[in-house]
Amino acid sequence: DSGVTQTPKHLITATGQRVTLRCSPRSGDLSVYWYQQSLDQGLQFLIQYYNGEERAKGNILERFSAQQFPDLHSELNLSSLELGDSALYFCASSVEYPGGPRETQYFGPGTRLLVL
Amino acid sequence: GESVGLHLPTLSVQEGDNSIINCAYSNSASDYFIWYKQESGKGPQFIIDIRSNMDKRQGQRVTVLLNKTVKHLSLQIAATQPGDSAVYFCAEGGTSYGKLTFGQGTILTVHP
Numbered sequence: 001d002s003g004v005t006q007t008p009k010h011l012i013t014a015t016g017q018r019v020t021l022r023c024s025p026r027s028g029d030l031s032v033y034w035y036q037q038s039l040d041q042g043l044q045f046l047i048q049y050y051n052g053e054e055r056a057k058g059n060i061l062e063r064f065s066a067q068q069f070p071d072l073h074s075e076l077n078l079s080s081l082e083l084g085d086s087a088l089y090f091c092a093s094s095v096e097y098p099g100g101p102r103e104t105q106y107f108g109p110g111t112r113l114l115v116l
Numbered sequence: 117g118e119s120v121g122l123h124l125p126t127l128s129v130q131e132g133d134n135s136i137i138n139c140a141y142s143n144s145a146s147d148y149f150i151w152y153k154q155e156s157g158k159g160p161q162f163i164i165d166i167r168s169n170m171d172k173r174q175g176q177r178v179t180v181l182l183n184k185t186v187k188h189l190s191l192q193i194a195a196t197q198p199g200d201s202a203v204y205f206c207a208e209g210g211t212s213y214g215k216l217t218f219g220q221g222t223i224l225t226v227h228p
Contacts (some may be wrong), residue, residue: 002159002162004159033216035218042218042220042221043160043207044218045215045216048215055214090159090160092160102148102209102210104150104162104165105150105162105216106162107152107159107160107161108159109158110158110159
């Protein structure tokens with residue numbers, strides 16, 4: 001158990017819908033990362049937050065957004081869902097801080113999203 | 117339509133053998149490298165990491181080797197066990213905090 005929790009574990013929805021994925025980082029970790037894992041693209045970085053502020057964006061679609069709340073949990077919002085958005089979505093957290101040394105990212109169990 | 121998925125390299129070994137999983141990384145500016153193990157239905161699990169000022173690092177039954185000249189990383193698993201069967205990913209990153217860029221992964225199958 002990495003200490004990172006994600007809910008829900010599974011999510012089935014229809015095209016055009018909107019969903020919210022939730023992540024709670026390890027105790028003490030201020031940095032949260034979101035990754036998408038699909039069959040044809042592998043593990044791709046989406047977005048990073050540090051202590052409530054967005055720090056970096058990767059291959060994140062405009063239909064997707066995220067935020068990190070004062071209690072440090074993070075949510076990834078996916079809207080206008082398409083079939084191709086079906087994937088595993090992982091959250092990772094670390095003790096890293098801006099300008100600080102690299103630290104290990106610990107991954108949660110993921111949310112499996114199926115868009116029908 | 118037909119879906120196209122990544123065709124991951126595979127490695128099959130017998131229980132007790134040593135396994136070597138290779139990874140070619142892309143960014144010569146990367147100076148942090150990490151190996152993750154992912155079992156079916158689970159998130160990536162940290163195995164071992166190495167910074168670019170080192171060329172070898174050992175853990176429990178695992179060793180990571182880094183060759184910056186040819187941008188190559190390898191993971192050696194000693195006395196491989198059936199529980200080691202999983203997909204193994206290498207990832208690279210910069211000096212300080214930030215995103216990781218993952219390789220495509222290698223499927224390791226250990227036969228008892």
